[in-house]
Amino acid sequence: MTTHEPTPPAPVHRVLVVTDAAEPSPSLREAIRQRAATHDARFRLVVLNPAAAEVHLLHPERHDKAHEAEQVLRASLPTVEADAGGPVIGSVSVRHDPMDAIEETTFDEPVDEILIDVPTHRLSSLLHQDLAHRLEHLHVPVTEVRHEHA
DSSP: OOOOOOOOOOOOOOEEEESSOSSSSHHHHHHHHHHHHHHEEEEEEEEEEOOOOTOOOOHHHHHHHHHHHHHHHHHHHHHHHHTTSOEEEEEOHHHHHHHHHHHHHHHSSSSSEEEEEOOOOOOHHTTTOOOHHHHGGOOOEEOOOOOOOO
């Protein structure tokens, strides 16, 4: 008599999604749908703080802008959750710089992949100083989604 051990469940694919828009772009939403269709994926959506980079981290404007973006994010979260096929943890970072926001998040949470929808600068890509190259030290795949925001 042989016994069959149950097949272990597939590991959860933890995806960190970083965008500079509180309402994710159609291309970012499509990337989320693709991950959800191919993996048992869990998503963590981080919206960069919309305050100008020059505004100090403790300045009230940075927190006001984050609060405004949080309202937009909360309104768009049900649509993103439908794309993801389940709950999505969403938040607005106090950070404006995507590198800072990503490093801060990955310090606290394990991540298997990073999706980025932020503007890229041609020169930084040519010099291999773009965000994807700068994140190589995390040893997780980074996918840049074509930025469609104004």
